[in-house]
Amino acid sequence: MPTVVRNTPRTDLEIVDGLARAGVATVHEAQGRTGLLRGDIRPIFRPARVGGNALTCEVAPGDNWSIHIAVEQAQPGDLLVVTPTSPCDDGYVGDLLAESLQAHGVRGVVIDAGIRDVASLTDMGFPVWSKAISAQGTVKETPGNVQTPITCAGAYIRPGDVIVADDDGVVVVRREQAATVLEAAEARQANEAAKRKRLAEGELGLDIYAMRERLAGRGVRYVDYPDSS
Amino acid sequence: MPTVVRNTPRTDLEIVDGLARAGVATVHEAQGRTGLLRGDIRPIFRPARVGGNALTCEVAPGDNWSIHIAVEQAQPGDLLVVTPTSPCDDGYVGDLLAESLQAHGVRGVVIDAGIRDVASLTDMGFPVWSKAISAQGTVKETPGNVQTPITCAGAYIRPGDVIVADDDGVVVVRREQAATVLEAAEARQANEAAKRKRLAEGELGLDIYAMRERLAGRGVRYVDYPDSS
Amino acid sequence: MPTVVRNTPRTDLEIVDGLARAGVATVHEAQGRTGLLRGDIRPIFRPARVGGNALTCEVAPGDNWSIHIAVEQAQPGDLLVVTPTSPCDDGYVGDLLAESLQAHGVRGVVIDAGIRDVASLTDMGFPVWSKAISAQGTVKETPGNVQTPITCAGAYIRPGDVIVADDDGVVVVRREQAATVLEAAEARQANEAAKRKRLAEGELGLDIYAMRERLAGRGVRYVDYPDSS
């Protein structure tokens, strides 16, 4: 029986926005290299970067009824996350639905399926990460769950978990861990800025990361050409 | 025996241009959700949108001789549609051939194979929808059919059928139905503009499309978190 | 045992730069249609065009230690070529490593694996051709060979072979043949410029390439619509 869950918890938008500033790669590292969605979920335009509270939605193949139901549950700062119950590349979201989502404060869409009207969505600056682009529209015959836990593109996502998406991909952060992960991410950013400066000045990673002794331990040998056969 | 058909029928360019203005997604809906090509046929630059009369062409794998034959059959407003007799990602069209096509009034290319010189083609503003980009050129040893019906990227296409291509994909419209489909497409566009305005003002699709009663009929239940297990 | 080969030969940068100007498609033709890498190795931004001496590097899956070793072997004008010992889409190079490579004169990266921080790399104008984009970073546990011959994306590449990469793909030129190939490539360019002018004026390829007699020999028949079935 399709279920719509109301009044699900959400993560504070200051934390969400901090995580978005850190970006997907940094957040992924900061939470122990977990939470990435499959890499074939790609942005329809670049550059793009956004963070939001997961507004989750299951759809039947070729049927976007659930998304209309989800709009009513949206709150400003949400990011719509859509997964089909079986693989489908149809264009579930077009410019009309994007207009509606944007009007309700939804910041973008992550979908393990297809999207259409990408020229319009690009003009609107409405970011979408999808598996496919397809002009094939959908029907409204079979409703699915809204705001229940789902797996999308290989990741388990609950309503109100934080989604960060940028040119590198998409990552989910558990809402209970969002504050901690933000802290770790900001620490990494500071550390990386310092290292980047040293690397730009020509210092070698071998030295910065103290890898020379470990290299010897792994039996790496240096030889001169042409004695390398 | 390879055949070149001359004096094939074409669709009036006013109709062709009207369909191009409507775009692929709208035309697809307007003709009963039919006629899309496979979704892995993608534009080499975006945004791009074009309509044209299909100038059809079959090529052997790794061999673009037929395309040179096709140029002679071209008329202004044509769109070259190329299908290989067996799957091949080679770059069948480069800047020289594009120059030649453009000189004869061809508006772009749809090809279920590869393309090359994409930087030049982008500079020329010559739009191409292809399955692949490949620097691998082709030879001229085996001619194929020109201006016969073909299947390209899963769609059956006859000379003079209308091809519309944009960022969402590619669709074919039968030449006998082009005028009717244009009418339906323009009606959809008007209707969508009105709906888009209402959605932008925050009205819900659930109300605009009168979906609430049907939702109940499908057994959708609304619950409050955390009673959602 | 992982091996790092020092003082490998390189190709003169004037030759390298000449090949880059000619571009991948022309170089590929000029050396007898050989040397292309697999076509799924794509640039992270377009347009992009670069030539360089191959700085070769083997990496373990999910491990970029070798690349840090490679930076120390880099010379201005090099292009880093990375191949994993088993298929892996992880993001082996991010902005820190790109900064380091650029500081040592490396002009770009060709990698049969993934890349990350693509927004930063684009801002830096640091070109990368990769099989994937992935926020998934790597560890530094298992070193591999540096500056030994490798196969990358289906091509055999030795240190100091010339790599040319542009929007169409990537090609390798043997260092012993680089001067000869450059000469042939420049001859092709001159020839193509002349042909392009004639084609732009509407002359047919059928005439320029003297294909009409050969067409007859292949049994091509011309018929008029509708007698084409």
Added chain:
Amino acid sequence: MPTVVRNTPRTDLEIVDGLARAGVATVHEAQGRTGLLRGDIRPIFRPARVGGNALTCEVAPGDNWSIHIAVEQAQPGDLLVVTPTSPCDDGYVGDLLAESLQAHGVRGVVIDAGIRDVASLTDMGFPVWSKAISAQGTVKETPGNVQTPITCAGAYIRPGDVIVADDDGVVVVRREQAATVLEAAEARQANEAAKRKRLAEGELGLDIYAMRERLAGRGVRYVDYPDSS
């Protein structure tokens, strides 16, 4: 509007069976190397070989209603050919439907989508060529066309065209050309049997096909190792 066409023409089963005996590769050659379906349509068990009259059917994504409609139109000797209106890997046919098809004389299924219950279908000896195997079943909400011309896996197929399917793939033969193609296919078979005998005795294809003089004309040179660089 979904349409079911009754009383469509069929091809004589003696011709159909003759084509099946010749097999897909031979039939494909015999009709001028045309008519193959995409190569990712594969048999669920091997060996398998069947010929039949195309019983065509369009299905909505995730919806197999049309197939139930098609069963009523079936005649002994038919082969069901199914194409989805947008890409879908769901398992459209399972053991119940196969039982029903078999009861009505349908010899097998070719489907550009998924199939399920493959262990049962194998036990039944009911051959299927499909793009995918998937336990995901389908609903019965949206009917589509039955016995109208369709494109399936890249080929244009009309009701009553002959379908031949074996371990190598699937080919369609126009019903008007079936008798002629059968004749050509049987001639090829006789010719091939003779050649196969000579090749088995060690005679070289270079001699049987008189390729030696043509080799010289193409500039092929023979050298002895190690003078081959």
Added chain:
Amino acid sequence: MPTVVRNTPRTDLEIVDGLARAGVATVHEAQGRTGLLRGDIRPIFRPARVGGNALTCEVAPGDNWSIHIAVEQAQPGDLLVVTPTSPCDDGYVGDLLAESLQAHGVRGVVIDAGIRDVASLTDMGFPVWSKAISAQGTVKETPGNVQTPITCAGAYIRPGDVIVADDDGVVVVRREQAATVLEAAEARQANEAAKRKRLAEGELGLDIYAMRERLAGRGVRYVDYPDSS
């Protein structure tokens, strides 16, 4: 920090075995069409059918250390479920590890990665569902989590959830719902056996499922050839 969880709950093996008898397609329907893993997870030999308690395991790319840890946690009736932290096709399990798993009562493996020694595993009758077959072995440098919840091939799986795998694919059943789902699955089986008998006797699905009136409601029209255009 990698974690190994001991004494996780398991599902009664009578229930597990009942679900295995029902098979993947039936179980999937019986639990509301949920729980399927991605369809590219395929058995290395057919026919194969097994049910078991999920013994979960996360592995680093190219590294199977976690699986050795998992063996110690195994109990008879378990099914090993392995997911890599980033995509990798390496052969994580070969005949040695299979021998070890079998010795500890593990009934098979489901892995979103590669497998090797498939000839030996087939001889042993040890069933494996994998994304790839690859001779590329793995190292033992980086341990991961064992018996924690994971997502594998797009599905969320907890230790002790029931895994059913057969020729059609793989499905997960929540351990709390296993008994209920078994009941529903057995009801479906009885129902399907009855229907299958009627279909085998030639009765039409259109009649059995009472679809004729609904067809009319959807506007389906029946026409006679050739009035079908």
Added chain:
Amino acid sequence: MPTVVRNTPRTDLEIVDGLARAGVATVHEAQGRTGLLRGDIRPIFRPARVGGNALTCEVAPGDNWSIHIAVEQAQPGDLLVVTPTSPCDDGYVGDLLAESLQAHGVRGVVIDAGIRDVASLTDMGFPVWSKAISAQGTVKETPGNVQTPITCAGAYIRPGDVIVADDDGVVVVRREQAATVLEAAEARQANEAAKRKRLAEGELGLDIYAMRERLAGRGVRYVDYPDSS
């Protein structure tokens, strides 16, 4: 200019056969985890296992002329290795050519392209590892190199290098290293037989490989359910 190299070196067949007995996975490990071909090169029937001297061959897309040339260069114990100059899935080898190859002592085929007549090849027991199965045959218009070094499926292969192929994939061994690799492979086999016996008796890999201390060093923690969150 296409080149055919005669009298290329070969590896002693006793060594070749020893490597075949060891199998692909063991050989790959024995030579430092190198030499595997891409994993999408799969056998057309299973089980299959063969070793042979590489008889190398480059083919144009859709053209198998080179293979006819290669037959004349064949010696008993050879294994034909075919690579196309651009990606192509056509069926380059069918039953006639297989008959000819077998008559000249060729033990099988490895091809980074397609194959056809797989039912016949299976009946003949003639093993083939290919990227695709396709009924689409080829022409004989463009000869390519025979017995020159090639890259096939991502591996660099010279005439007379040893090819071992089995159900797990394909590996190449340099002819200069074949004897040494055989020795290492046989040592591995003995070692694995001993370990397999211990594992079959229930001994844990954690103990056999002395991994417990290293586990602690990596910070692995053991906890009891439900304290695992």
